[in-house]
Amino acid sequence: MASWLPLVQPFTNRTLRELRLALQKSFPIHVPANYTHRQHAAxxxxxxNVNDVPGILLEVRGKTLRHHSGEVSFPGGRVDETDQTIVDAAIREAEEELGIVARQIEILGPIGPAEMNLRGDMRVWPFVAFLHKDGSLRQYLDSEPLPSLDLTNLQQKTSQQEVDQIFHLTLSVIATPSRMQSRKFRDGMPYWAIDVEDLVTNSQDTTAIVGPVVDEVGAGGNGRLEVWGLTGWYLNILMRALGVYSQ
Incomplete structure (x- = not known):
């Protein structure tokens, strides 16, 4: 299946509308309204857009965190008792980690199925979104590029405890074969991990990672920093649905 998603042209309102429709078609997923908050994460x-180039914003997790420190991940975390819905938890966590406001986060839809974490005690729900530069209500033409994020400014706003740094993984890099490392997810399902070692400034010292990695947010293997594990798996099922990766 060929991708209809432009890999180098910036996101527009038309792109976002088409993304919503593609997600609804590929992932007719029911996100529960009633849930036990301790058993779910989002x-x-x-x-x-960054410099008018489309991509995905990723984090390198804070190096002092107890779990998955120094690894690549999406913004997110456990649903808590203040969250009315699971998607509210996803937005709250993104606000807290990135230092942005909810108006900047346009949820486009869920993907899935939602997987359990490695401990088997929490289901992780992924939601695709678009991050707007600000929360203004300015209207843009369908074909007009949506404003780009300023990563330098955003880095200064991120939670210093939770986020070591942020980086922009462009769609063209995601689709670059030389970046892809063959991996298998849990039950043996194949997927591509993405090597991002050279994209992360002062990346973690991963020289100790020489064998199987227990954590699976995005540590990678063979001493390289990768979009790997659960983060890599969710990225893969999304890229397959959008035709960027072959089925």
């Missing part, structure tokens, strides 16, 4: 897969 992440945002945040599309965005």
């Amino acid at each position: 992440v945002v897969i945040p599309f965005c």
